[in-house]
Amino acid sequence: xTRVLMAKVGLDGHDxxxxxxxxxLRDAGFEVVYTGLHRTPEEVAVAAVQEDVDVIGVSILxxxxxxxxxxxxxxxxxxxxxxxxxxxxxxxPEADRAKLRELGAAAVFxxxxxxxxxxxxxRGNAGRGGR
Amino acid sequence: MTARVDAIDPGSPRTLGRLITRxxxxxxxxxxxxxxxxxxxxxxxxxxLTGPPGVGKSTLADQLITAARGGGLRVAVIGVDPSSxxxxxxxxxxxxxxxxxxxxxxxxxxxxAARAHLGGLAAATRDVAYVxxxxxxxxxxxxxxxxxxxxxxxxxLADTVVVATAPGLGDAVQTxxxxxxxxxxxxxxxxxxxxxARETVMQLREMRRLVPHxxxxxxxxxxxxxTTGTGTAELWDAIRRHGEHLRTSGELDAxxxxxxxxxxLDLVETALASRVRATLRHDGEPAEILAExxxxxxxxxxxxxxxxDRLGPPSRG
Numbered sequence: 001x002t003r004v005l006m007a008k009v010g011l012d013g014h015d016x017x018x019x020x021x022x023x024x025l026r027d028a029g030f031e032v033v034y035t036g037l038h039r040t041p042e043e044v045a046v047a048a049v050q051e052d053v054d055v056i057g058v059s060i061l062x063x064x065x066x067x068x069x070x071x072x073x074x075x076x077x078x079x080x081x082x083x084x085x086x087x088x089x090x091x092x093p094e095a096d097r098a099k100l101r102e103l104g105a106a107a108v109f110x111x112x113x114x115x116x117x118x119x120x121x122x123r124g125n126a127g128r129g130g131r
Numbered sequence: 132m133t134a135r136v137d138a139i140d141p142g143s144p145r146t147l148g149r150l151i152t153r154x155x156x157x158x159x160x161x162x163x164x165x166x167x168x169x170x171x172x173x174x175x176x177x178x179x180l181t182g183p184p185g186v187g188k189s190t191l192a193d194q195l196i197t198a199a200r201g202g203g204l205r206v207a208v209i210g211v212d213p214s215s216x217x218x219x220x221x222x223x224x225x226x227x228x229x230x231x232x233x234x235x236x237x238x239x240x241x242x243x244a245a246r247a248h249l250g251g252l253a254a255a256t257r258d259v260a261y262v263x264x265x266x267x268x269x270x271x272x273x274x275x276x277x278x279x280x281x282x283x284x285x286x287x288l289a290d291t292v293v294v295a296t297a298p299g300l301g302d303a304v305q306t307x308x309x310x311x312x313x314x315x316x317x318x319x320x321x322x323x324x325x326x327x328a329r330e331t332v333m334q335l336r337e338m339r340r341l342v343p344h345x346x347x348x349x350x351x352x353x354x355x356x357x358t359t360g361t362g363t364a365e366l367w368d369a370i371r372r373h374g375e376h377l378r379t380s381g382e383l384d385a386x387x388x389x390x391x392x393x394x395x396l397d398l399v400e401t402a403l404a405s406r407v408r409a410t411l412r413h414d415g416e417p418a419e420i421l422a423e424x425x426x427x428x429x430x431x432x433x434x435x436x437x438x439x440d441r442l443g444p445p446s447r448g
Binding site: 001003022023025026027028029030031032033034035036039042043046047049050051052079080081 | 143144145147148149151152155156214215217218219220221222223224226227230233234239240241242244246
């Protein structure tokens with residue numbers, strides 16, 4: 001059973017998108033741990049380790065992705081959890097997507113991505129497999 | 132495998148997280164892991180927290196974590212949420228209410244989906260509780276799915292069962308019904324700052340007076356408002372007093388021995404059932420009897436008895 005943690009990091013309070021994705025993942029047969037708004041990278045890493053998820057989905061609409069994603073990746077490495085795949089979703093400019101990938105984000109989905117695309121990516125890349 | 136289990140680092144949350152996942156996904160691995168850690172289990176206090184959806188169980192759990200941490204106890208929490216009967220997926224949201232503890236290395240929180248299991252827990256919850264004990268947590272707090280009236284499995288897992296309710300969930304008839312309220316060692320009326328709390332407390336008091344008690348424990352009714360913390364010190368105190376009562380009365384040993392018996396019988400029954408199913412899938416007399424029943428040539432009771440007679444020595448009585 002594939003486990004996914006969905007989080008909003010930083011001060012951005014727009015959680016409609018993350019909730020829509022969480023529901024789509026549930027309907028695809030994944031177990032989704034939802035941690036709500038205003039999380040710090042440290043909190044997300046600790047929760048991901050305790051929940052032993054396969055994937056972390058972080059939603060960032062504020063533009064602070066370059067400030068928030070690298071510390072999350074660092075925290076995961078510090079917790080022996082670099083194998084947990086980090087998916088970044090939100091409003092991410094083209095130029096930053098490649099940078100985030102280079103830093104260790106497994107994939108970046110922009111605001112036009114469909115939930116089907118996210119489900120397929122997780123099935124193909126992080127699979128203990130849904131049902 | 133047992134050797135590897137012995138070598139694990141009991142301080143590592145990464146190791147604990149991975150062990151729990153293996154227990155959830157693979158019953159064979161669960162059996163080996165529990166056997167390997169067995170001599171490190173049995174020292175934790177187990178508290179169960181149950182009640183209908185939306186009464187504030189997770190928020191109460193958050194407050195209980197704070198109280199336990201104040202006493203220096205290391206706390207592990209299992210929060211069970213329901214799985215979708217259609218997709219098998221789940222949204223696990225209990226830890227949202229407990230986020231202020233995420234920087235505290237003395238607190239470990241794990242969300243579990245119930246998967247196909249009924250009864251308020253997941254099939255793997257029992258074994259996960261053992262592994263948490265083995266990782267030197269002093270308190271294992273288990274929050275059930277939001278329950279109705281008959282999901283009482285938590286009493287087979289916890290030393291102390293806390294049943295939470297809230298005002299406005301029904302009139303006095305609801306409290307007369309058998310089931311969930313009967314298993315409470317401590318009753319909580321949460322959201323006690325809302326209208327109707329006093330009536331709910333009075334109805335529970337009336338019910339408690341009428342329910343026969345098996346031991347000398349007088350079930351306390353505690354009023355809380357978990358979002359503000361009102362009454363949670365009293366709740367923690369009631370739980371602590373029940374713990375003392377369990378020890379001094381000998382009821383703790385009695386409960387744990389009943390739990391062990393039930394657990395072994397459950398495992399035997401589950402294994403027997405899968406053996407029987409395997410037998411029925413192969414050609415032979417039992418499969419023929421089943422086929423007769425499917426054609427309505429034999430009634431279900433006679434067919435079951437005939438199959439059992441062919442599987443082993445007939446039951447006496």
